[in-house]
Amino acid sequence: MAETDSAPGDPERGREPDIAMWGASGSGKTAFLAALSIALNKSRDAGWRLIGENPVSRTELAKLRNTLLQARTFPAPTEALTYYSWMIIGPPETRRRWWWPWTALPAKAPKIKLDFLDLRGDLYAESESNIDKQALITSLVKSRGLLYMFDPDREARVGDAFKHLDAALHEVAGRMLVGDEYEDGKLPHYIAVCITKYDDPRVLRIAMEEGFTERDPGDELRIPQVPPDRVRDFFRLLCQESYDHNTETILDLIEAFFHKDRIRYFVTSSVGLFIDEELGRFDPDDFLNVIDNAGGGLTIRGAIRPMNVMEPVIWLGSMLRPGAIRNRPWNG
Amino acid sequence: MERLTAHWAILGKTPESLDDYGVIRCSTGAITNAEFGMWLKAFTSGTMEPKALPRVATSYFTAGPGGEPWLGLSLQREPDSQDGFHRPYAMTYYVCVRWADLVAGGSRVSYRALYEALAGQDFSGDAPFLLSPAAYDERRLAAQVNPTARRAAALLLTGRPVCVVRAGHLSPDRRLDFLDAVAALLPYGFRHTLAVSTWTNSASLHRIRLSFAEVPPTHGTWELPWESDERPASYPSEALAYEKELERYQGDDLGDLVGWLGTLVEPGDFGDASHRAAATRLLRGEVWARGGRSAVHPPRPSVEQLLRQCRESIANADERRLGELTTLLAERARGRVTDQDRRTYRVFVRANPIRPPERLGASAVLCDFFEVLLRLLYAARMRAVDVEEMLVDLGVPHRPGAAPPAAVLAAMGRLLPSSAPSGRLLIAHLRGPEHLHTVLATMSEDELCDVAVRSRNRKVLEIVLDEADRRALPSDPRGMEAVRYALARHRYLIEAISSVHAAEESVLRYREVLQVGHRRDLTGADIKEILADLDSPPRTFLLAMMTLCAPGTAPALLQTMAGGTMRELSLTGSPVADDVRAGIDRMFSRDGGGRAARYRRSAGLRRLGPASTPGKVLAAASVVMVVAALALWLWP
Incomplete structure (x- = not known):
């Protein structure tokens, strides 16, 4: 019997993602990751940083940042299963002993280690015989956090979100729920459902017209936001607006397979809305931050202000690494 | 190379399309559109980066009910359009040929030849291409081999992928040649499972076994810096052995080796340790694991190559x-x-x-x-x-x-x-x-003289004379006798000395020989003995003798020289010989009687009176001059 070594590309090579990206092609998975570092830097709770854990991840992080900040465009469509080993480091927190609270211990920075799996969106819809699909499903089974990207713009035009979610979800469930390990019949993952491209006029208009938006009195820019408790309903509405009627069932599908308390909904935008510097606040007539350029591609027009990009990641991180981060306002 | 039937496909998008990457056109027949799509995506090198384009990569797969093996090569070009999401996309042009066709016949196909054949196609219609790739040029492939290529080939035989880094300055063409060279340093059959690429993204999970990258992957891959002497950490012995074997071949030898490796077409699997070990044994000329002893052996490296490697080993x-x-x-x-x-x-x-x-x-x-x-x-x-x-x-x-x-x-x-x-x-x-x-x-005295004469070597002559000098001690008559006879038998080493010494040195060296042989000034008897067996002795030898002659030996010297000359000229016994002898006698006589008087009479000359003192001086000077003139005349 010949001894056989692992082939190149074998997923069993020592890397297992904590968090897998899930979403159709063009739904903004890679752009979301590219914006994560910027979002952390710009967060109100200053001092957050994103670093690569190894040279590969550092290089990729730099490339993604440069794509947004320097080239002022979006990453190219992902073509292969791609791993990023990143770490989020927060501002140092002062600690005290419960039994002697008058003396502070040396400050300690919270650290969340996050391994992301990015992939080409169409892989979710491939047949099970596809060798990359097998690797993807294996990774999903071994991961415990999911960032599910739902692109309302794409759904309105293509409508393939259900197809991408349904097939892969059943395969993962088939692998995980057949045995006795999960007796409640639910997948053990935490899933952050992210409605992407909030800066897209179609999405923002629905949110505003359907009354899902509110203004945060503390926000000087007066950007309309969807309150956390209304995001789920907004998501359901967007699913109903889809090109594909099956999309309506996505929310039910998610809640059928995952514990409700392990699902959280976010409205996100990787680049945020355009704010005229002279006006200094949101202008409903001039908020497009992504415009066509002369070459037919897309260009980011103004400052990049990621919306709800950091929050789902921090939430997943705190769920997957309990104790790494103490309670914070965005941590519920 | 005979013509190859190649199936083909284009992976990409159409402008403004909302679809994902897919096969937008392909040949019909052996491979379906879906198969093309799956295999092309399976062998992607990572998300497209404009700076890495054009990208050339190879892949392998099996298709059809019998699992027929195929080998493919793709060219991904720079993007020039955007999809419906305004994102640029790159088109990938792909050809694949049956492995069986590739190894049929005597000639092989290099990656470059396949690439150039692909680049010449227009990818239209739906019929397979008939490619005419250039013949396998082992000399050209050998010329592309550098230490990095040798190490890459060796590392591939560990079963782990190899990633070449710090090569950002290399053009895609140069990268392709490198990949081709590495493949050429392995048995051709290993191309059966070898996927290479001029670029990979190390963050991506890919199936490329040999590639260039900006940074190496974190796990399970050999990082190979371009043209670096530094060996990877924990360099496996099997890889080292293969690299060392390859190092034995340079220049034409390497071309021969590449040509020979190109004949080894039995499919090899990098994932199979037994196949990898067999490759090393094969290069060493040892048993080929499958099928008993191999009938083929690697070409032996030239002596120059071995010497070069020996020199390096000694230096290290x-x-x-x-x-x-x-x-x-x-x-x-x-x-x-x-x-x-x-x-x-x-x-x-x-x-x-x-x-x-x-x-x-x-x-x-x-x-x-x-x-x-x-x-x-x-x-x-x-x-x-x-x-x-x-x-x-x-x-x-x-x-x-x-x-x-x-x-x-x-x-x-x-x-x-x-x-x-x-x-x-x-x-x-x-x-x-x-x-x-x-x-x-x-060594006997005879042997000593013999080696001096035969070698005609200055140093040997010096050694022999030193030894003769040591043996011919006056206190040891037998030793002296042996040396003298040995020198005489070997003509006083005239042949050796004349061939290695110029005039003055010759005189000195002959004198040394004569001194060793006689240990005294030469007497008349010595002179006769020395010159008796020497026909035409060199003038330097005669001069050396003159430097050693005892007083009053001039007549003997002259007579011996004259006798030798006459013997040489076959004049012995002739009237002329008599006249010469008479002349010599006269030269050295103190009166006018005897033969001299007869001479004068026969010559009709008047009798001279007793010589005055000035006359005697004049006569003596004349004798010396005559002797000198005769000696000079006798010199050959």
């Missing part, structure tokens, strides 16, 4: 490697080596001096090497001239006291018994007085 004090190479060199030395070969090798060694570091000293391995080297470079029976050439070849400085390295001396000692006498003498001399004395003690 790598005794283990030197031992292996010496074994190979010894095999070559045992084979037929022509004089022309020996000259070629000597020129090589002279141009590439071998200078052992001091720390090697006279290690047994180094001595073995030099012994083999000397056997290879010089005839089996080393002569003095060989030894002297060897000193030049090995770069021993030409100055007094300069000696070859200890290991060379030791090797020479081993060769001493089989060497010619002259070679023995020189070798022993180089090894030191004790060794020389040992050798000289075994």
